[in-house]
Amino acid sequence: MTGTVQERLVDSAYALGWAALRHLPEPAARGLFERIADSAWRKRGKRVLQLEANLRRVRPELDEAGLRELSRAGMRSYLRYWMESFRLQTWNPEQILENVQVKGAEGLNAELATGRGVVIALPHMANWDSAGAWVAACEGHRFTTVAERLKPESLFDRFVAYRESLGMEVLPLTGSGVSVIGTLARRLREGKLVCLVGDRDLSEAGLPVDFFGEQTRMPAGPAALALRTGAALMPVTLWYDGPVMRGVIHPEVLPPEEGDQKEKTVAMTQAMADVWADGIREHPEDWHMLQKFWLADLPPRDPAAQGQTQGQGGAS
Template identity: 55%
Template sequence: MDERTADLAYAAGWAMLRRSPDRAGRALFRRLADRSWCARDGGTRGLERNLRRLLGPAGTDAQLRALSKAGMRSYMRYFYEMFRLPAMGREYVLSHTRATGVDALQEHVRSGRGVVAALPHMGNWDHAGAWITMQGTPLTTVAQRLNPESLFQRFTAYRESLGMEVLPLTGGSATVGTLARRLREGGLVCLLADRDINGTGVEVDFFGEKARMPSGPAALALNTGAALMPVSLWYDGPYWNIRVHEEIPVAPGLSRTHRIHGTTQALARVFEGAIAEHPEDWHMLQTVFSADHDEDRARRRERENRAMLRALAPDRGREHAGRSG
């Protein structure tokens, strides 16, 4: 699918699913999830690669496949509800949300102390953002750029329509500075924090292995004095669940680097417990664990080497023909 087609497909999805019967839309996305799972496509394989760490060495292939099937259904539920959310209405969203620990977060904001809400890719983070803004707490978040640019702008406009301020992860003007300013003003900053996208994160222990996570949430808390509060999300039948965990204090240490690493490790421990409780709602199809990053790099190098050899092959053939003549 080319970039223009992808953009048009997302636009059509938003338009059609807002008007379609809810039951039919959910059934469609459930079938899409099952089709991806049955085909064991790249997304399903990536999810299983991560979920295998949760199950541990005693986990069986049957357990892994059952968990990944539930995980793909949960993941596609997120996409369906993302398309559908603007049509759900305020009362529906509020009545179908169960939240705990939010009072402490809102009290920090009311007192003028900023909050860094750090989330794993669980449940429906777009819904959580919409819900907290409906509670009267505006937020700022960061979004990964998508191709084409028109698709990124469509996602940005969608989230802004829900009451969020959205900054680009890359290609923006002083995104980090804007986040720090919002926190010093006593605002709420929400960041997905269980995947190192740009390669500048830190290595932590996670489900018994090394994994890479972004250092941004810890660094922002250290730099601004904001409260770092993990947030976990999961589904329970028709309900969305939000849990704001207790604040993670910035870790002590002899250097800034040690403090950020220690704080990020503490955050990873909270994520670990939350994901273990609701593993089917962890939508992590991308690479997280360091061993997988190493394996991915080795595969890329191998592909590049093969491509280079193929590119050189015609030259070698002409050279050989010249010597023979």
């Protein structure tokens, strides 16, 4: 089977699933995705095992039985993200307001009202697409974000069209010929909103941070953009609470008074990571990190890759 045929099959499968799930009753869709999550969890594939390795850092006090139950809840939360994303286009503003409840919007609105740009930075918690839909539909802020390029290209185009229908401007992380960092900086200088998912370093050129007592890397993008443009950097945490997704827009992470640009960027990124760690510690099942994350789990760093894409932070 050629790659082209495989890509067409993948795209067709997503298109059919997208269309079917939009018309399923909510209880039926939720039950279906819980069964899919439980099936994947029982098979203990690489992604489930990696999820457990990551959660072991978050909750080291758990025994193996407790860790297994947490990873099961984590898989259900992860599949709920996909179920909601497939159905989100059918929600009207009233449904979004009912299903997504976020505290701290007054700080965000106050900054934007002065004409100052804002960088919202999120980890891979709960449903960041729902949070984006809430910002656009309920708070009235169109914003710019970044997306990893998917294969096949037609599937990536579907996700971009889907996110743009929710009120987002989506910049491909690679392959567009457009300066991602330059465009984001321009939006912020115009007093607009930029939202980035920034807990996983995609470039191998991220900044070192301590996260749950171990070293990892996170993208420099959110903090570097805030420093470069004078925008406010505001971290967000999200979690599921029964049928509702809740979130908090935390106060601005201020740059330190001392240090050069790089030192300030590192300090702000660490402060942002500390906010996220507190949220993940409270709701570990809603942190969807099924990939290798800590340096101890990653292959040795390629020096040639360093600096090539420094400063990027994106939304997956």
